[in-house]
Amino acid sequence: MxxxxxxxxxxxxxxxVMAVTMAQAFEDVPDQVSIDVMTQYFDGVEFDHEMHTxxxxxxxxxxxxxxxxxxxDDRCVRCHADSDEVAEVGCSACHAVDTFSAEHINRQxxxxxxxxxxxxxxxxxxxxxxxxxxxxxxxxxGCQDCHARTPEGDAFYHADAQASxxxxxxx
Amino acid sequence: xxxxxxxxxxxxxxxxxxxxxxxxxxxxxxxxxxxGYPDGMGVLVDLTRCIGCRSCEAACxxxxxxxxxxxxxxxxxxxxxxxxxxxxxxxxxxxxxTVVNRYDxxxxxxxxxxxxxxxxxxxxxxxxxxxxxxxxxxxxxxxVYNSKVCVGCRNCMIACPFNIPGYSYSSAFDxxxxxxxxxxxxxxxxxxxxxxxxxxxQEALTFGKRKDLIKIGHQRIQTHPGRYVNHLxxxxxxxxxxxMYLSSVPFEEVGFDPNPGNEPIINNVKDFLSTVPMVLxxxxxxxxxxxxxxxxxxxxxxxxxxxxxxxxxxxxAE
Ligand code: SF4
Ligand code: SF4
Ligand code: SF4
Numbered sequence: 202m203x204x205x206x207x208x209x210x211x212x213x214x215x216x217x218v219m220a221v222t223m224a225q226a227f228e229d230v231p232d233q234v235s236i237d238v239m240t241q242y243f244d245g246v247e248f249d250h251e252m253h254t255x256x257x258x259x260x261x262x263x264x265x266x267x268x269x270x271x272x273x274d275d276r277c278v279r280c281h282a283d284s285d286e287v288a289e290v291g292c293s294a295c296h297a298v299d300t301f302s303a304e305h306i307n308r309q310x311x312x313x314x315x316x317x318x319x320x321x322x323x324x325x326x327x328x329x330x331x332x333x334x335x336x337x338x339x340x341x342x343g344c345q346d347c348h349a350r351t352p353e354g355d356a357f358y359h360a361d362a363q364a365s366x367x368x369x370x371x372x
Numbered sequence: 373x374x375x376x377x378x379x380x381x382x383x384x385x386x387x388x389x390x391x392x393x394x395x396x397x398x399x400x401x402x403x404x405x406x407x408g409y410p411d412g413m414g415v416l417v418d419l420t421r422c423i424g425c426r427s428c429e430a431a432c433x434x435x436x437x438x439x440x441x442x443x444x445x446x447x448x449x450x451x452x453x454x455x456x457x458x459x460x461x462x463x464x465x466x467x468x469x470t471v472v473n474r475y476d477x478x479x480x481x482x483x484x485x486x487x488x489x490x491x492x493x494x495x496x497x498x499x500x501x502x503x504x505x506x507x508x509x510x511x512x513x514x515x516v517y518n519s520k521v522c523v524g525c526r527n528c529m530i531a532c533p534f535n536i537p538g539y540s541y542s543s544a545f546d547x548x549x550x551x552x553x554x555x556x557x558x559x560x561x562x563x564x565x566x567x568x569x570x571x572x573x574q575e576a577l578t579f580g581k582r583k584d585l586i587k588i589g590h591q592r593i594q595t596h597p598g599r600y601v602n603h604l605x606x607x608x609x610x611x612x613x614x615x616m617y618l619s620s621v622p623f624e625e626v627g628f629d630p631n632p633g634n635e636p637i638i639n640n641v642k643d644f645l646s647t648v649p650m651v652l653x654x655x656x657x658x659x660x661x662x663x664x665x666x667x668x669x670x671x672x673x674x675x676x677x678x679x680x681x682x683x684x685x686x687x688x689a690e
Contacts, residue, residue: 276595301570301579303563310584319588325421325575332423332574344425344446344573358430358445 230254238298239324242354246347256338263330264290296326409494412513413560414582414614415569416589417487419626420599421576424451424472424485428568428577432470432489435555435567439467461627464488465538469552470568475626484619486626487568487577489552490515490536491606492614497637501531506549512561513582513614514554522548533610533632554614582614589618611636 230250237245254260260268265277269286272278287294299305300322309315321329335342344350355361430445432438443450451474453462461473470489477484496515499507506521507528524547529537537551555566564570569577578585589604605623606616609632617623624630 300575301565306580306584310581318584319578319591321575324573328573329421357434358427359433359441360444360446362441362444362447 236327238293241351242357243344243348243350262334267295292326293323296321296323298323300325409509409511409513412494412511412582412614413554413579414492414513414585414616415566416578416580416585417615417617418576418578418592419484419486419617419619421574422472422485422487423574423576424448424474424483425573426450426472427571427573428487429468429470429472431567431571432552433468435558436469436553438469441468462488464490464536464552466540466550467538469538469550473627477621477625479621484621484626486617488627489568489615490554491534492552492554493610493636494612494614495610495636497531497533497610498528498537500637501527503527510556510561512554512556514556514560516553516556517549517551519548524548531637533629533637582612582616585616589616592618608634610634 232249232251234248234250235245236248253263260270261272264270265274266272266281266284267287267290269284271283272281297305297320300320309318331340331347332342334340341347350358350360426445426448429441433441433445450462450471454460455462462471464471470487472485472487475484475486492509492513492515494509496507496509498517499509499515502517503525504521504523506517506519506523507515508517509515524539526537526539528549529535529539537549539547540550541547554560555564555568558564559566565579566577569579578588580588586604586607589607593600593602593604600618600620601622603623604616604618605628606613611634617628619626619628622630
């Protein structure tokens, strides 16, 4: 067998193992996820989890090692190649909503042995995952492609400024 | 008092010391012996993460009660605005303490965006150039100013290596410096992140202790080979800044001065500064003298009040 064939066989085997694992894991996988913890200027997003799981990639594409499906990222694999599924696979279990609060910053600073000193907060985790993949897959990337802006958001962005400015360009 | 909240980011013992030396910081700075607040807060701006949504501009506008913009904050056409013969992109001014600019760099498949605001230098040139001591570097890391003290001489504007301070001339006799204050009053000193940091959807702005951000910055460079140029801008530049930058392209390609030197500006202006106390001492006396001469025939005036008036006029005319 050529190296390529070996690789293909291995990949097929791996895919099969993963499919089984995933089928088991999928029993309590939500079809819809409401992403609405930080809404103010934009409405929350009703995330079609089911549709995204069907797009063919394995869970680790979004959930890293948390679903126990292993990870392919070179940097993570050294420690997390065989990591078990974690108790809570939802994003907010690892990605804090309050990343930049005094409490969070001091807690992190106090933990001198912490390896992950740069874990993105929940908002960034979502946007990197979504926008990052959507850019590659030609998915929506504009703010209002996913979020409806609230009236408060319109005021925040001064949506009505156009009328008075009449296309005037700066100084 | 606000003593407790003031130190919310400054839990370590070093911070306690820093906070207690606050009152003396001005003097130490004038003497050029000040080494900054190592435990102060900062922001790591990662250009590879920014998507140019301008939400940070909107957040700053709201937080700092700035005037309504000419165009909505989600209008991307501002990225095409240039000034001074197409050479200069938008700059922060008295109406906008921060702006985001777009750079179309050839080697990149996507445009890059850079947020501009005060960098909150560890040893701020604006502060050392100000002869009325309007500026303060707080233990939290912010460079703030007292507009009641500002005479509008614009020394700081000339001294700032990043061309940051803007001026408000809403009143001809009360011109005041205006710039990003790291949201010090409303947020930083109360243990909250700046408004622009909080709104950023991409965490292009990472808020933390400056010393931790330096570690994080170098870790990002190391763990993402090929993603960044091997340089954390602001770590050393001009004696160190509290807002620092990571970029995927050489910094001069995204509008930075690639080599401002590592010496704080304060070292260059020290000689100049030593002449300032003399000027300050002479100036009011001189005006009092002129004033008295002019008024001699007209009888007595309220000297102190008159001196103050002249002081203001001088500042305003500059
Ligand atoms: S960037 Fe300019 S205005 Fe800001 S602290 Fe430094 S010298 Fe002062
Ligand atoms: S730190 Fe505050 S003042 Fe400075 S740019 Fe951000 S929102 Fe504006
Ligand atoms: S809010 Fe963040 S992503 Fe948006 S322009 Fe500002 S720094 Fe860039």
